[in-house]
Amino acid sequence: MTRRLVLTRPDDFHLHLRDGAMLAGIAPESARDFARAIIMPNLVPPVVTGAQAAAYRERIAAALPGADFTPLMTLYLTEDTDPADVVAAHAAGIVTAVKLYPAGATTNSASGVRDFDTVRPVFEAMAEAGVPLCVHGEVTDPDIDIFDREAVFIDRVLDPIRRATPGLRVIMEHVTTREAVDYVRSADTGLGATITTHHLIINRNHLLVGGMKPHYYCLPVAKREVHRQALVAAAISGDARFFLGTDSAPHSNDRKECDCCAAGCFTATNTMPILAEVFEREGALDRLEDFTSGFGAAFYGLSRNAGTITLERSDTPTAFPARIETGAGPVTVFNPGFAVHWSVTARN
Numbered sequence: 001m002t003r004r005l006v007l008t009r010p011d012d013f014h015l016h017l018r019d020g021a022m023l024a025g026i027a028p029e030s031a032r033d034f035a036r037a038i039i040m041p042n043l044v045p046p047v048v049t050g051a052q053a054a055a056y057r058e059r060i061a062a063a064l065p066g067a068d069f070t071p072l073m074t075l076y077l078t079e080d081t082d083p084a085d086v087v088a089a090h091a092a093g094i095v096t097a098v099k100l101y102p103a104g105a106t107t108n109s110a111s112g113v114r115d116f117d118t119v120r121p122v123f124e125a126m127a128e129a130g131v132p133l134c135v136h137g138e139v140t141d142p143d144i145d146i147f148d149r150e151a152v153f154i155d156r157v158l159d160p161i162r163r164a165t166p167g168l169r170v171i172m173e174h175v176t177t178r179e180a181v182d183y184v185r186s187a188d189t190g191l192g193a194t195i196t197t198h199h200l201i202i203n204r205n206h207l208l209v210g211g212m213k214p215h216y217y218c219l220p221v222a223k224r225e226v227h228r229q230a231l232v233a234a235a236i237s238g239d240a241r242f243f244l245g246t247d248s249a250p251h252s253n254d255r256k257e258c259d260c261c262a263a264g265c266f267t268a269t270n271t272m273p274i275l276a277e278v279f280e281r282e283g284a285l286d287r288l289e290d291f292t293s294g295f296g297a298a299f300y301g302l303s304r305n306a307g308t309i310t311l312e313r314s315d316t317p318t319a320f321p322a323r324i325e326t327g328a329g330p331v332t333v334f335n336p337g338f339a340v341h342w343s344v345t346a347r348n
Contacts (some may be wrong), residue, residue: 014245025326031069050089127167194245209279243296252329
């Protein structure tokens with residue numbers, strides 16, 4: 001049995017850091033293990049220009065004095081986005097990608113896109129300049145069941161966008177369905193997908209059976225077990241089109257444990273030990289490094305990190321904090337619902 005892993009320091013290709021007191025409280029949880037992260041721009045107000053992205057990057061750096069952590073910034077795509085600003089911000093090294101939120105699809109997405117034809121000039125400019133597009137892949141039509149929104153988005157929105165703009169590099173973020181996995185596998189080039197820690201573990205029964213579990217509620221919502229199994233198979237497959245994006249999304253407990261709870265699972269604190277447990281159970285520990293430290297960097301055209309982290313396995317389950325205290329209130333740490341025997345013991 002493998003009891004020690006030394007991995008290239010991982011990257012998180014989908015991360016929410018929020019702002020203000022919440023940023024200060026939870027950013028160290030990601031910076032502890034991860035060297036880089038794609039930072040989501042859905043603040044209030046959203047990060048829509050290169051200048052705003054640069055200012056947000058400075059706030060992140062201020063929250064992490066001395067940390068070896070590089071935030072990779074994104075712009076929030078709106079119907080008023082200036083293609084020239086996107087290209088200039090990318091060329092200047094301010095932003096790494098642009099994020100597409102269908103309006104109303106998730107937290108702070110009201111400023112997202114409703115008419116996808118209006119942003120075609122942005123897609124064309126991005127394709128020409130080599131700017132990747134990160135996609136929250138769900139339709140928001142009220143007549144579409146919430147469990148079907150990802151699959152419908154692929155057919156109605158994403159595939160037409162990719163066909164109309166063949167040079168556009170696209171990352172389907174936090175895929176949750178077998179249909180999404182199959183769609184990514186059908187593409188030879190230019191399409192990748194992130195998979196979250198929590199979607200590898202929970203299905204909709206975990207969310208709903210025995211009472212609603214607010215700390216398992218996320219968007220896209222967890223699906224049937226057959227879809228969870230498809231995600232696990234993709235993550236451990238060694239297919240370079242699938243890589244880690246935790247979508248770790250902190251909300252204070254008063255916003256989660258209420259009549260209408262906010263969507264998001266906070267996994268920054270314990271993602272790497274949990275993933276080691278998942279990959280070990282699948283007999284795929286030898287593929288964990290590529291999933292967390294290699295494939296995503298390659299898709300984004302980045303070098304692998306120079307540092308390492310060491311994980312060790314103990315016969316005694318690892319104890320993680322139940323919550324992280326922040327100036328914006330306590331944030332509950334994701335509980336996978338099973339014993340985790342791995343822990344990060346060194347970072348170099």
